[in-house]
Amino acid sequence: MSVLPSIIRVLNGDVLDPPPIWIMRQAGRYLPEYRAVRKTAGSFLELCYEPDLATEVTLQPIRRFDFDAAILFSDILVIPDALGQSVRFEEGIGPVLDPVDLAKLDALRTEGIVEHLQPVLETVRRVRADLPRDKALLGFCGAPWTVATYMIAGQGTPDQAPARLAAYEAPDRFEALIEILIGASTDYLIAQLEAGADAVQIFDTWAGILDDEGFGRWAIDPVRRIIAGVRKVVPDAKIIAFAKGAGSRLGTYARQTGANGVGVDWTVPVAEASAMLPANIASQGNLDPMRLIAGGEALDAGVDSILAATVGRPHIFNLGHGITPDTPIANVERLIGRIRG
Numbered sequence: 441m442s443v444l445p446s447i448i449r450v451l452n453g454d455v456l457d458p459p460p461i462w463i464m465r466q467a468g469r470y471l472p473e474y475r476a477v478r479k480t481a482g483s484f485l486e487l488c489y490e491p492d493l494a495t496e497v498t499l500q501p502i503r504r505f506d507f508d509a510a511i512l513f514s515d516i517l518v519i520p521d522a523l524g525q526s527v528r529f530e531e532g533i534g535p536v537l538d539p540v541d542l543a544k545l546d547a548l549r550t551e552g553i554v555e556h557l558q559p560v561l562e563t564v565r566r567v568r569a570d571l572p573r574d575k576a577l578l579g580f581c582g583a584p585w586t587v588a589t590y591m592i593a594g595q596g597t598p599d600q601a602p603a604r605l606a607a608y609e610a611p612d613r614f615e616a617l618i619e620i621l622i623g624a625s626t627d628y629l630i631a632q633l634e635a636g637a638d639a640v641q642i643f644d645t646w647a648g649i650l651d652d653e654g655f656g657r658w659a660i661d662p663v664r665r666i667i668a669g670v671r672k673v674v675p676d677a678k679i680i681a682f683a684k685g686a687g688s689r690l691g692t693y694a695r696q697t698g699a700n701g702v703g704v705d706w707t708v709p710v711a712e713a714s715a716m717l718p719a720n721i722a723s724q725g726n727l728d729p730m731r732l733i734a735g736g737e738a739l740d741a742g743v744d745s746i747l748a749a750t751v752g753r754p755h756i757f758n759l760g761h762g763i764t765p766d767t768p769i770a771n772v773e774r775l776i777g778r779i780r781g
């Protein structure tokens with residue numbers, strides 16, 4: 441008998457009580473066992489490309505917390521790396537890339553993306569083999585807009601001004617970069633699903649900074665095309681799209697992208713998200729990560745209000761964005777206890 445992981449049931453539109461749980465960035469620096477493995481790897485990218493180590497850190501949060509899903513340990517910036525752009529991660533700074541020149545997109549290598557990412561696909565195969573059948577393995581990629589913001593600025597910025605400006609000043613060239621990212625991301629997600637991922641998430645961390653026209657053109661349309669492209673090859677692919685900051689545009693985003701579920705950040709009242717979303721499209725979120733650091737009453741009250749507002753709809757419990765390194769482990773345990781009763 442096949443055991444369908446709870447998260448996949450919710451992405452099919454089933455309502456589960458209590459909802460399944462995973463946490464964005466659940467494998468990471470708040471875990472001492474992650475920090476120990478991180479020390480043994482050379483660079484962060486080497487950790488992503490070393491299947492033994494990446495499999496281990498993917499499984500660590502499942503062993504410790506019994507989450508309902510594992511998320512592949514990798515990063516959204518392996519795509520620029522595969523395209524031949526120089527990518528490194530610096531302690532205390534974050535990602536550092538040699539900024540891409542939109543006039544010289546020919547310099548990017550658009551062939552052999554999936555081959556370059558074989559070590560990550562090997563991690564997918566190993567995790568799926570080691571993970572209990574009732575737990576989902578989530579693959580992921582960055583959405584073209586968010587990946588482009590890092591490719592253009594060469595680093596994180598507070599407001600992604602360089603990419604926003606480039607999209608206005610050179611829309612055709614910017615579009616050409618987005619096209620490259622749509623193609624690479626589609627192939628990469630297909631390969632992850634074929635290697636054993638049960639569902640995939642597309643992270644658009646910077647979608648909310650776009651104006652209305654930009655949101656349609658750079659956030660909705662590329663993700664819609666990736667989802668359609670993946671389903672051409674994997675017809676029943678389960679896909680979660682997370683446009684952080686979508687706000688009142690969340691309903692349109694869900695309908696037009698064709699995702700099975702959408703991430704909801706903590707600034708959107710869940711009751712309003714529920715009202716905006718078609719009944720069969722799952723919501724996922726949306727506890728403020730700061731409540732998880734604070735713990736106690738702030739944590740309990742935040743959890744309870746999300747549970748109350750999502751009764752009767754397909755919902756996956758998560759944070760409204762990634763867990764941060766300073767989060768106490770005891771608070772994660774308390775969160776899970778509160779949700780599962």
Ligand code: CP3
Nearest residue numbers: 464465466467468484512513514515516534535643645762
């Ligand atoms: O546990 C998981 O969720 C799986 C692994 C994962 C990582 N990054 C590992 C990581 C996932 C899904 C991501 C996604 C990601 N990466 C996003 C989208 C989601 C989000 O959080 O907004 C973005 C924008 C990136 C790019 C990125 N990677 C940045 C900006 C940084 C530096 C900031 C930071 O947290 O340090 C990273 C580095 C990174 N990616 C780390 C981890 C565990 C920390 C680096 C380290 O451990 O040395």
